[in-house]
Amino acid sequence: MTGKYGRKNNTKMIFEETYALNNGLEIPKLGLGTWFIDNVSVVQAVKEAVELGYRHIDTAQAYQNEEGVGKGIVASGLKREALFITTKLAAEVKSYEEAVASIEQSLGTMGLDYIDLMIIHSPKPWMEFHSEERFDEGNRQAWKALEEAYKAGKLKAIGVSNFQKADLENILSSCTVKPMVNQILAHISNTPFELINFCQEQGILVEAYSPVAHGELMKNTDVQKLAEKYGVSVPQLGIKYCLQLGLLPLPKTANPAHMKNNAELDFTIDAEDMAFLKNMEQIEDYGEASIFPVYGGKLK
Template sequence: MILQEEYTLSNGLKIPKLGLGTWFINDNKAAQTVIDAVKIGYRHIDTAQAYQNENGVGEGIKACGVNRDDIFVTTKLAAEVKSYKEAVASIDVSLGKLGLEYIDLMIIHSPKPWAEFHGSKPYFEGNQEAWKALEEAYQAGKLHAIGVSNFEMADIENILDACSVKPMVNQILAHISNTPTELIQYCKNKGLLVEAYSPIGHGVLLKNPQLIEIAQKYDVSVAQLGIRYCLQLELLPLPKTANPEHMKTNAEVDFIISDEDMQFLKNMDPIENYGEASKFPVFGKK
């Protein structure tokens, strides 16, 4: 069962192979979402400062009835935090909001502030400063692993050029029809585990007739097909849902996509329009 399987990060830390994303889950609903997920068997919860639900996630972890050490918690340093001083303070704010003595994994949410996500300024210096703060919190035991999100190769090289602790994770948009294979291979070569957010393409994949047909062949849903696809690429999918039934089915991915179908899925035309989600920088072109 996938909920009991783990990857091993470059520092030896075990991380569950499937996580629960919590983007768009309100703070007042986050605790119950975590409790429901843990009851189903999830042991990996992904949040962020930008989601504004760290309080609720922390409450859910305390109330779920499972030992803290048995749950892997990820949060993200806000994309706008690009100075050492701000980052140091921001890490402590997350610890306080979550109400935890340590965070399993903390990552820089984006190499650029969201308002400048498609801009040309790389923020190399700011990312090195934020990274220094993460390194110190890691060495102090506040964080058990550190990484990045939405980082391209140049952004990662910038960190590797200056770091004393290498990033362990890069969390990126990756799903059927949008699989950045070159970046994924680069990350693997550098020892970074790639986590895949929006493994169902923010829901857009669910309407694709070709995917519906392939999913039917395996007697699964398109969501399950998308999650399994990521797993077969050795990525760590983070499907987001507050619905316990969806949580359950998202974890029922004990099937194998054939090599032929994997090749087809890898080479599908990319999604050009994510609908309403296109207004968000990671889904939009500008």
């Protein structure tokens, strides 16, 4: 069996499965997140992931590793069209001119003729994430730049990240191209169902970053017990939970063993256990990640 993204395998693997975005583009159901993987280490991480079967790599301007991701793509030996590459417009870019320049910057930094998916990293600059300012006009301007790059073929799909309903409505009210994804924090014990439902009603695919709650799910005894019941790891349970909700999980790791484990998902969480997981008490402490705005902290 050979899937669209070129991996031959005799067993059912998540790598063969895709979602269809609202423009018809296929996107692999599991991606490799690269946050916190430095620009040097990410080269090998991408190479290892591709060797295992990953075809979807997620980076961002803010990660400062786009160059390394580009080198990893070359080192993988695969044809460019066999891979799905996502990057993100820096959260601080809130003007049309800055966005146009930033799109070109990412293409140049990664050495790519096109990017499969580019998204606005946040509706607000990180240092102002908790401010009352909405940045509606800035987001519309950034979106206009993404739309133009999409229509020019430089981007195959465009979307947003960390956008709430009001932020999405701001884009939807004036766009000529609808967002195709919204990448948000979503995991067992913290699943924003109202936002997810709104996105799905609009035909916007929800991508779930930190599907293992930045590692904090590993400490939850209830989750541990359920993972044992299914004979899987806690990360596998967390990733499968997202998939069964119709989300696209983006676990991050540079460890090949973890990459492999994260993709071994040939099991189903039953309805009763899904209901239990949906209603778990929310994790409040994200450990070292707690300083970041999306996990509740404030950058200084």
